[in-house]
Amino acid sequence: MDFRFTDDQLTLAETVRDYLAGTHGPEVLRRLDSEGNRDPAIWQGLVDMGLTALLVPEEHGGLGLGLVEAALIATECGRACLAEPLVDTAFVAVPWLVRRGETAELGAIAAGTRKVALPHVLNPWVADGADEFPGQLLQSVDPLRNLVMFPASGSADPHLLDLGALMSAAQLVGLAEAMLHQATEYAKVRTQFGQPVGAFQGLKHQLASCAVAVEFAKPALWRAAGALECLSSNASVHVSHAKVMATDAAIQTAETAIQVHGAMGYTYEVDLHFWMKRAWALAGAWGDRACHLKRIDQAVIGGTLPIGPEHTFA
Amino acid sequence: MHLEYTPEQQAFRAEVRAWMEAHVPKEPLVTLECREGYDQHVEWERTLASGNWGMVTWPEAYGGRGLDLIQWLIFEEEYFRAGGPNRANQNGIFLLGPTIMEFGTEEQKARFLPPMARGEVIWAQAWSEPGAGSDMAAIQSKAVRDGDHYVITGQKTWSSRAAFADWGFGIFRTDPDSKRHKGLTFILFDLNSPGITRRPIRQLHGDTGFAELFFDEVRVPVENCLAGEGEGWNVAMATAGFERGLMLRSPGRFQATAKRLVELYRAHEAEAPPAAREAVVQAWMQAQAYAWNTYAVAARIMAGGKIGAEASLNKIFWSELDRAMHRTAMQILGAHAELKRFGNGQINQWLEGYIFSLSGPIYAGSNEVQRNIIAERLLGLPRVGAG
Numbered sequence: 001m002d003f004r005f006t007d008d009q010l011t012l013a014e015t016v017r018d019y020l021a022g023t024h025g026p027e028v029l030r031r032l033d034s035e036g037n038r039d040p041a042i043w044q045g046l047v048d049m050g051l052t053a054l055l056v057p058e059e060h061g062g063l064g065l066g067l068v069e070a071a072l073i074a075t076e077c078g079r080a081c082l083a084e085p086l087v088d089t090a091f092v093a094v095p096w097l098v099r100r101g102e103t104a105e106l107g108a109i110a111a112g113t114r115k116v117a118l119p120h121v122l123n124p125w126v127a128d129g130a131d132e133f134p135g136q137l138l139q140s141v142d143p144l145r146n147l148v149m150f151p152a153s154g155s156a157d158p159h160l161l162d163l164g165a166l167m168s169a170a171q172l173v174g175l176a177e178a179m180l181h182q183a184t185e186y187a188k189v190r191t192q193f194g195q196p197v198g199a200f201q202g203l204k205h206q207l208a209s210c211a212v213a214v215e216f217a218k219p220a221l222w223r224a225a226g227a228l229e230c231l232s233s234n235a236s237v238h239v240s241h242a243k244v245m246a247t248d249a250a251i252q253t254a255e256t257a258i259q260v261h262g263a264m265g266y267t268y269e270v271d272l273h274f275w276m277k278r279a280w281a282l283a284g285a286w287g288d289r290a291c292h293l294k295r296i297d298q299a300v301i302g303g304t305l306p307i308g309p310e311h312t313f314a
Numbered sequence: 315m316h317l318e319y320t321p322e323q324q325a326f327r328a329e330v331r332a333w334m335e336a337h338v339p340k341e342p343l344v345t346l347e348c349r350e351g352y353d354q355h356v357e358w359e360r361t362l363a364s365g366n367w368g369m370v371t372w373p374e375a376y377g378g379r380g381l382d383l384i385q386w387l388i389f390e391e392e393y394f395r396a397g398g399p400n401r402a403n404q405n406g407i408f409l410l411g412p413t414i415m416e417f418g419t420e421e422q423k424a425r426f427l428p429p430m431a432r433g434e435v436i437w438a439q440a441w442s443e444p445g446a447g448s449d450m451a452a453i454q455s456k457a458v459r460d461g462d463h464y465v466i467t468g469q470k471t472w473s474s475r476a477a478f479a480d481w482g483f484g485i486f487r488t489d490p491d492s493k494r495h496k497g498l499t500f501i502l503f504d505l506n507s508p509g510i511t512r513r514p515i516r517q518l519h520g521d522t523g524f525a526e527l528f529f530d531e532v533r534v535p536v537e538n539c540l541a542g543e544g545e546g547w548n549v550a551m552a553t554a555g556f557e558r559g560l561m562l563r564s565p566g567r568f569q570a571t572a573k574r575l576v577e578l579y580r581a582h583e584a585e586a587p588p589a590a591r592e593a594v595v596q597a598w599m600q601a602q603a604y605a606w607n608t609y610a611v612a613a614r615i616m617a618g619g620k621i622g623a624e625a626s627l628n629k630i631f632w633s634e635l636d637r638a639m640h641r642t643a644m645q646i647l648g649a650h651a652e653l654k655r656f657g658n659g660q661i662n663q664w665l666e667g668y669i670f671s672l673s674g675p676i677y678a679g680s681n682e683v684q685r686n687i688i689a690e691r692l693l694g695l696p697r698v699g700a701g
């Protein structure tokens with residue numbers, strides 16, 4: 001029993017974090033917002049880092065890593081508010097295709113020449129799916145999301161839902177941490193009444209409450225990643241658990257962050273809005289709160305999951 | 315990440331389970347907060363010690379089993395699975411014990427730890443004073459050096475179990491000219507020393523769970539001072555870290571409450587308020603998240619890490635979870651919630667638990683103070699009043 005990441009996993013996450021911090025700052029989000037929101041150079045950078053190959057088995061030219069690594073990196077994608085469809089292609093579609101034995105396109109995905117968007121009946125849209133599923137384009141509140149209306153042929157596979165929900169939860173954790181950081185930094189430099197507004201307890205305590213919410217969403221996320229990676233029988237409950245806690249932490253942090261920013265937070269001029277809107281979008285993606293709560297409810301109140309102190313890792 | 319228990323860990327769990335099933339009292343004990351219940355709980359401490367379960371993580375030389383934190387978590391899970399009583403000696407084993415382990419001399423360790431682990435000496439924490447609650451640096455009680463003794467004069471209050479306990483540990487001002495955090499000393503004293511008067515204080519539920527202590531020239535040998543004169547604040551901060559950190563409230567306690575809450579909900583599903591259903595699911599989610607977090611922290615500590623200001627995140631989380639779970643139970647119980655005993659004679663433990671849960675956000679450093687700590691030390695926001 002060792003509920004920790006390996007040094008390799010932590011190093012990998014840190015490398016991706018540093019890379020995105022260096023190449024994908026808020027100025028990039030602003031540029032994408034004004035100039036058409038995908039950029040082949042950004043995608044190529046991710047491919048060059050090996051991220052599209054992360055979950056592709058070695059025999060198909062990939063790195064053969066697992067969902068725990070992918071969840072760590074998806075958290076970093078959330079933190080950077082990455083718009084490119086890396087998570088959907090490489091961390092949702094790839095493991096789903098691998099599990100179904102559909103290996104034909106894995107090489108191309110690993111090489112970065114093929115992006116895959118998968119429709120699921122719980123999503124009324126497909127993100128970055130317009131090439132594959134031509135149809136009515138939908139506009140998201142998130143200016144960096146490209147949505148097309150859900151096509152008639154969508155999967156209802158619960159495993160696909162689990163993958164999408166897990167990776168959404170991971171991004172939501174990263175988004176929450178980023179928003180908490182932005183709000184905290186703003187509170188240190190904005191002065192009113194002759195002091196930084198961050199010295200006022202009214203703000204301090206709200207930010208501290210966000211820190212608590214984020215801190216305890218993380219172990220739920222890691223538990224879910226570990227469970228889905230080894231396809232444990234209760235993995236779906238853990239994924240739903242992670243999605244609900246990550247969603248709640250992100251929404252709470254978004255609302256707090258805008259409050260801390262005052263009127264600046266209500267403008268398009270402060271970058272916070274990119275993160276906030278992504279959080280709103282992912283909160284409903286791959287099963288909304290109600291859908292995931294229901295799955296937990298059925299397990300916990302319905303009695304299909306053993307509960308109690310001796311079942312910590314059930 | 316390796317989420318399987320080893321065969322040794324599984325065997326250990328089976329051992330704890332068998333012992334607990336054989337020994338945990340079948341009927342819940344009377345509340346720890348009154349004389350009768352206190353005596354029952356001390357008796358239980360001694361039963362635990364007879365099985366060598368007093369404090370499993372301590373070295374064998376001090377009455378422990380030398381086990382690691384994962385084994386401790388397994389022990390706690392089985393303890394609460396079996397419905398083990400509250401620990402009468404929690405302020406000894408969870409707070410003072412680790413403090414002595416870190417700051418005590420070899421003599422002090424040998425003298426104080428084994429009887430603590432055996433449940434022979436029950437300890438009370440005596441820090442707060444009427445004018446020094448959250449602001450502990452406002453402590454005024456004095457300890458004046460007189461040869462090889464300190465002479466203590468002053469008043470402590472809200473000291474849990476001090477109405478009945480054997481020994482106390484407190485912080486006293488040894489330097490009369492000192493201010494705030496300086497000049498304080500951590501001293502252990504026999505609660506039966508001449509000059510100590512105990513005034514039991516009735517708590518919210520009506521029982522005398524804590525007490526006021528009056529010190530009138532109480533003589534305490536200098537060898538009862540921990541870590542040297544003037545070091546009191548640093549030692550106390552370490553103790554407070556243990557209190558908020560891993561030990562005081564292990565996850566098993568909240569997982570057990572969450573499970574009982576689920577069972578309560580199932581029994582009252584038809585008449586429960588609609589919002590209670592989600593609150594019950596949340597209780598399970600949060601108790602589990604707390605457990606996983608504790609496993610993660612334990613693994614980090616075992617690999618040489620430390621727990622610092624993050625302990626404040628823990629303290630807020632468990633205390634607010636506990637209150638929310640009991641509040642939900644009160645809502646589910648509806649008109650039965652106010653009854654101290656139900657019609658069938660059974661004690662309403664949800665009511666007792668709800669009342670106690672209201673103190674969680676106050677003791678061990680109020681949650682407002684914890685939020686200050688998180689904001690200032692983890693997030694780096696300016697200190698209160700900073701310009």
Ligand SMILES: Cc1cc2nc3c(=O)[nH]c(=O)nc-3n(C[C@H](O)[C@H](O)[C@H](O)COP(=O)(O)OP(=O)(O)OC[C@H]3O[C@@H](n4cnc5c(N)ncnc54)[C@H](O)[C@@H]3O)c2cc1C
Nearest residue numbers: 439440441442447448449472473474673676677678680682
């Ligand atoms: C059940 C129980 C058991 C206890 N057991 C013990 C024990 O065994 N030994 C012992 O020494 N003490 C014990 N205490 C006392 C406990 O440590 C204090 O109650 C606690 O430190 C708070 O102090 P106070 O009660 O004086 O509240 P105050 O400090 O008077 O606080 C009143 C309110 O003001 C808020 N407040 C205070 N300072 C700040 C600040 N800087 N920023 C924002 N808000 C602030 C508090 O959060 C609280 O809401 C116990 C208390 C309880 C309830």
